[in-house]
Amino acid sequence: MVNMIELATIEKINLTAEETAQLSAYAGILEDSFAELATADTEGVTPLVTVLDLKNVLRDDIAAKMLSREELLSNAPEQYDGYFQVPKTLE
């Protein structure tokens, strides 16, 4: 069962009652269709994380400055004194 309310809370998304109903219907269709996965025999099969067969893609440890603080904060919805600003966290 897709617990819409619980998942929406975990994913920090506010849903209206209408959205909850609509999404629950779609989620039900999806969840039902997912049941067919069990028909595949995956004994001994390694999960595929990427289609690429590459290893050790590593970057040299060189520091480089890309943005000034002004450029960075230019997108900030709320800023204060060089910081991003949010309501007080609980601890």
Next chain:
Amino acid sequence: MDSKIKVFVDESIMEKGKEACAGSLILKGFISPFDATAVSRLRAEGISISGRVPTDEFGIGSFFADEAEDVPGAVKAVSEDRSSCVLCNDVFGQIRRQAALNGLSYIRPTYGTVSRYGLIPAVSSMDQIGVLCADPETGKKLLARIAGHDEGDGAMFPDTKYNYISKDSSSQENKIRLAVPDHIWTESDRELLAGLKDRFETKSIELKYYELYRQVLYILSCAELCNNTNRYDGIKFGYRTKNYSGLTDLYLNTRGEALGLDAKLAVIMGAFVLSQGNYEQYYDKAMKIRRLIRDSILFDDYDVIALPVRCGKTRYEELACLALPALTGLPSLTVPVGNSGIQLVAAGKREAILFDAWGGIQ
């Protein structure tokens, strides 16, 4: 390349100083601090971006809605001006399907050949910038300018250049071996293939696991979409709700107000398939089946697979025939044929044979 060709990008591709919202309200106001590699490579060759076209929210679109299908912004733009091309990311197949149905073509390159740097991510293990165009030959030349290794994207082959020309001309001279999974083509669309039997050596194949393609694609992509959109919280950039008193409201209302219904469904289903009790039977299982699917496409006694662009009643059902390129990372060229289209899929990095095959279809 013909200088009269205009290159557009869709809203998921970043251009420095311009708003990039990936079709979502949650990115409204986000001004890209840098150019996508695709954009900077074109600029370096004197090709500027002529404009930006709308896209579905994170490329998702509506899987269950009843209303008539929306034509993607990219398809509209090229329909209106056939001398233009659009760079866009087509994971779920809607773009290439609508392209074919509107007399246009779409090239989805091999995963790992075009940099994702500057592409607003939807499904990281499947995203690739492709080209929507009226003429595949033009699209191919454009692609060759943007493809190639980029240090900014760690999921790339080391090849620095791709020219999409067959190493030997045998595929042009001899008949290309075309594999047709008859079981997935509808009766009506199979007529499109009739004319091809003269120009290709066709054989029938069975796509094992086809009945699971859509589920595997949806499960894997919704999880990655969920993860890729968790960064949108109204704190650093983009949309921020006006209705909040505390931190929790800030998150709930920013995301609640600015994410569309289809995005919300993907995010919630993503959380569902990744949750502790479900991970093994859904996400882990889907990853395993993805490997089985990839390993079942052999290209041993065929060069190209021909897939339809229509196969179901809802968009969710239709994912089945459109899923293969995203699931496997294989390159595909979708071309209009008759009143529909054909998706040609080749082995990894064998785009050249797709263009040769198209030559045969024309």
Next chain:
Amino acid sequence: MENYNSMSKSMKKYEVVMGLEVHVELATESKLFCSCSAKFGAGANENVCPACAGMPGMPAVVNKKAVELGIAAAIVTNSQITETMTFDKKNYFYPDLPTGYQITQLYAPICRNGWVDIETGAGKKKITLKQIHIEEDAGKLVHDGRTGTTLVDFNRTSVPLTEIVSNPDFRTAEEVVAYLEKLRSLLSFAGVSDCKMQEGSMRCDVNISVRETGSEQLGTRTEIKNMNSLRAIVRAIEYESQRHIEALETGCEVLVQETRRWDDNKGESFSMRGKENATDYRYFPNPELMPVVISEEWIAEVRNRLPESAQDKFARMTEQMGLSEYDSKIITGSKNLAAIFDKTVARINKPKDVVNWITVDLLSIAKGDNKGEDDIDIDCEKFAALISLVDSSVINRTIGKELLVKVLEEKIDPESYVKEHQLGNITDTGFLENLVCEVLTEFDKSVQEYRDGNQKVFGFLVGQIMRKAEKKADPKAVNELLRKMLD
């Protein structure tokens, strides 16, 4: 250190069982997944790029040096290195986590099953490790009283960390302290991290539970966070174990498995409300980071390049250089001091002299400046030159000590400074003889006392000669001269 016996009164029936999670910032130039500087101390949001600020479009790419430092950490903790390591995503929402997920290692961490030998008053013990994994750090939150809001700084976001997870092998706070000091020694000498708790490059969370002695079952476990010094850790352990014991004995409180925050000012731990304690992190493998294969060759390469460990250096100092255990312990107690020692000895091959100058003079100056041994920053070439000037009697030790301060604070070049200010020992014997004569004349009474048998006056007379010479005399030469002229 604290008196550990304060716990023993109520400890008769109970055993405290602890496991540690130590986060150590790796000493890289750039961050783990982007090229921003990883250095401590910059102004807020100065070391931030679109990637580590959570903006879309910049894929993560792994820092090679971070992997190598991880390999080094594995080697010095005797861990089994994973042949193919991978990265995973851990999802949760918090303002200091700009992407909404942390890239960490769940399925294939860099190494497992290591151990660290420690020694306490009770003897030697082996602390076993569950695993070490590499992950990215989060940003910093600052509470602004004036606006009543929280301010976010992403400088620390994506700085590379290794998390060292021990098994629940600890039984006392003393063991915990010994372990942290040993880890610091191992990792700082290996160049993995500077392990400065006060700068946050080494952080420790303690998982603690209490059970009746002899029981095989583990009690309810609480995790305590936010201890910023060894002293705070000891206090927190004492407080928390007492709290557990009281709860078990009196039932005044029901122990719950939770995360608690240590408040060092109040001397109490508090439940962290608002932080989801049983969060489902929806872990999954990161598809854009390719697996990292750690070959035997690579491990051997890292092992060969490892700097000398504190232990090896101690052995070499005591056995080969003939230095005392006391002095060697001081030098090998700090990576910084050890580096100063090495660099200076490389220039003036007189280990005993160098060690004295460091342990006696350099450290006392630092103490006066309220600096720790890790914070001393001296030009070793100049230091060696200074020591050489004193050794060759160009200047005397008193002047040398004064110049050391100037080398540290003003970065003077000793040789040119001595010449410029004419601080060299008086070499003109005639001039010196005159000075001695002056003193003998001035203090004829003292001379008489000396001739009468009072040896102590000799030192007084030497002092007077040095004063006249404005300290610029070689005490040995003065001694000889005075003795000669008195007899």
